[in-house]
Amino acid sequence: xxxxxxxxxLLTGICKSGKVxxxxxxxxxxxxxxxxxxxxxxxxxxxxxxxYEFSTLxxxxxxxxxxxxxxxxxxxxxxxEYYMTxxxxxxxxxxxxxxxxxxxxxxxxxxxxxxxxxxxxxxPGEALYVPGRWAHRSINHGTEPFVMLFVYPGDSxxxxxxxxxxxxxxxxxxxxxxxxxxxxxxxx
Numbered sequence: 060x061x062x063x064x065x066x067x068x069l070l071t072g073i074c075k076s077g078k079v080x081x082x083x084x085x086x087x088x089x090x091x092x093x094x095x096x097x098x099x100x101x102x103x104x105x106x107x108x109x110x111y112e113f114s115t116l117x118x119x120x121x122x123x124x125x126x127x128x129x130x131x132x133x134x135x136x137x138x139x140e141y142y143m144t145x146x147x148x149x150x151x152x153x154x155x156x157x158x159x160x161x162x163x164x165x166x167x168x169x170x171x172x173x174x175x176x177x178x179x180x181x182x183p184g185e186a187l188y189v190p191g192r193w194a195h196r197s198i199n200h201g202t203e204p205f206v207m208l209f210v211y212p213g214d215s216x217x218x219x220x221x222x223x224x225x226x227x228x229x230x231x232x233x234x235x236x237x238x239x240x241x242x243x244x245x246x247x
Contacts, residue, residue, distance in 0.1 A: 081114045084111050111142065113129065113131070115127070142199050143168075147219045148193075149216055151212070151215045155191045159208045160186075166198040167181060177193070178231070181205075196222070
């Protein structure tokens with residue numbers, strides 16, 4: 060492998076040169092992760108909006124490499140729950156990840172297998188370190204896209220299945236016009 064450069068727009072997170080193609084996640088792909096499946100179905104029936112998209116440049120999936128890219132979480136809510144990413148653990152559980160906020164604002168919901176939960180708000184110009192053993196999910200509670208760059212070990216992998224099966228212990232919802240963390244009534 061040789062050194063290279065890649066361009067990401069500092070406001071939108073989009074790779075302008077087209078070297079990295081985005082993957083989109085729609086409500087229909089995450090319907091069961093929202094606390095209110097009826098509100099999710101209503102959103103699907105009304106056009107199935109894109110919740111978020113990400114572009115990952117994954118070098119060789121081996122030790123000593125880095126994967127990096129951008130995530131764009133769009134503004135909106137399903138019921139009173141803000142748009143969010145699926146969230147994941149890393150397959151190699153001790154793998155860490157770094158996020159850097161380019162624009163917008165939002166939260167990173169994190170939890171360990173043992174049940175520790177942390178919620179960090181992230182603003183433009185701030186970097187967030189997610190230690191190994193912490194599942195993580197980005198949540199947009201603003202009115203504009205929440206855009207972040209990320210970097211993680213190339214061999215760390217992604218475990219989406221645990222979150223799809225169990226969910227997160229907590230949710231971020233709107234109450235009286237403000238984001239609030241509550242217990243997830245569907246947590247298993």
